[in-house]
Amino acid sequence: MNYFRYKIIEPNGVISSGIVKLPYEEADSALAHLERQGATALFVKKVGPVGRLLLALASFRLKKKIDRPFQSEFLANISLMLSSGVTLTAALEEIAESSERPDFRADIKDIIMMIQGGATFSEAAEHYPHIFPETVLHLIKIGEETGKLDRTLMDASEHLKRIQNIISDTKQALMYPCFVFLAMGGGLIFWFYYVVPKIVSLFEEMDVSLPQITIMLIRISDFVQSYIVEIMLIVALFVLLIFSAYRKSRKMKQATDNLILRVPVLKSIANASNLAFVTEYLSLLLNVGIDIMQSMNILKESISNEVYRQKLAEVKAAIGRGEGISGAFKRARIFPPFVVRMINVGEQSGSLPEQLSRIAEDYRRKLAMLVSTIGKLIEPAVLVVAGVIFAIIVGGLFLPIYDLIGKISG
Secondary structure (H helix, E strand, C coil): CCEEEEECCCCCCCCCCCEECCCCCHHHHHHHHHCCCEEEEEEEEEEEEEHHHHHHHCCCCCCCCCHCCCCCCCCHHHHHHHHHHCCCCHHHHHHHHHHHHHHHHHHHHHHHHHHHCCCHHHEEEEEEECCHHHHHHHHHHHHHHCCCCCHHHHHHHHHHHHHHHEEEEEEEHHHHHHHHHHHHHHHHHHHHHHHHHHHHHHHHHCCCCHHHHHHHHHHHHHHHHHCCCHHHHHHHHHHHHHHHHHCCHHHHHHHHHHHHCCHHHHHHHHHHHHHHHHHHHHHHHHHHCCHHHHHHHHHHHCCCHHHHHHHHHHHHHHHHCCHHHHHHHHCCCHHHHHHHHHHHHHHHHHHHHHHHHHHHHHHHHHHHHHHHHHHHHHHHHHHHHHHHHHHHHHHHHHHHHHHHHHHHCC
């Protein structure tokens, strides 16, 4: 994309001038583009390097990530308009004009300019990865090559919807245990900061002899009262550091993901989520004709779990050595035996994408079932942990009271 100064006579006879950004290298091409819209060009000149730098800095903006539901709706709308006979540029113009996001509207208009300048849709879309993920780019290229762009765009839209459902179900399943343990932590702080001091003051007034467990609870309560602000800051800083390290350090992420895959309930959620993700992606990529090695590359880069990323790298290496797909998955121990057998059947019969699609559907159902039953799965463990903790607290606080009542009765 380059900037051009221009002066034109518009179709209504008005003379206008300014600077326009166009996907051309020569001023003659920019002139032809301006006159294509019915204007008469009086002057067109390419802006020099210094001017381009200043204009680029003036128009610089951070690329805001487009969420999957928005991407899915955007691709579905283009597909519907293309299948109705609307041209690609007209469909993009209609979507840009109806969008309420100025950044998205500007990006789509730039894509339209590139297409009008001779670029293909996939070539223009490659410059905007925040709108078009790598998988979608491959589907667009295949759609252009086969002449079925409307169909591949709809496939991409449906794929993004399914991936979003997998991620949403996973987050929803993990939300309950996080909320439970956060509530337990808040309850403990409330007891030690507010309840325990009230009861301790009663013990001091009555001059009651205290057992060791009560003395320990009083010391914890004194510590919490003295350093409540510092405790909150340290906890917040610790969570922030862990979150930052998880995002920036691959080793930290791998250790965390490995730990999640060992905790009983979290293991079920993580496995169902990641296996649904793997089979969904692989089924789509193989179904549209992308070869297995390229599909494994895309899949390995798309998955967020580092443990599964490493296993997929092992699968890719095994396939590269000439091993069968089912054998490579069996060696990497990604899927349970019955799933490997299904992959083997699909590999032998030439129906691997269909088999993977069935497996993906099965894991999506398992994940949805986990979301609906997560409370029942975690409730027994929560009750045991909470019961033991609060039994210690209540026992330590009320044993002296029972002794006091016994002395008064005596």
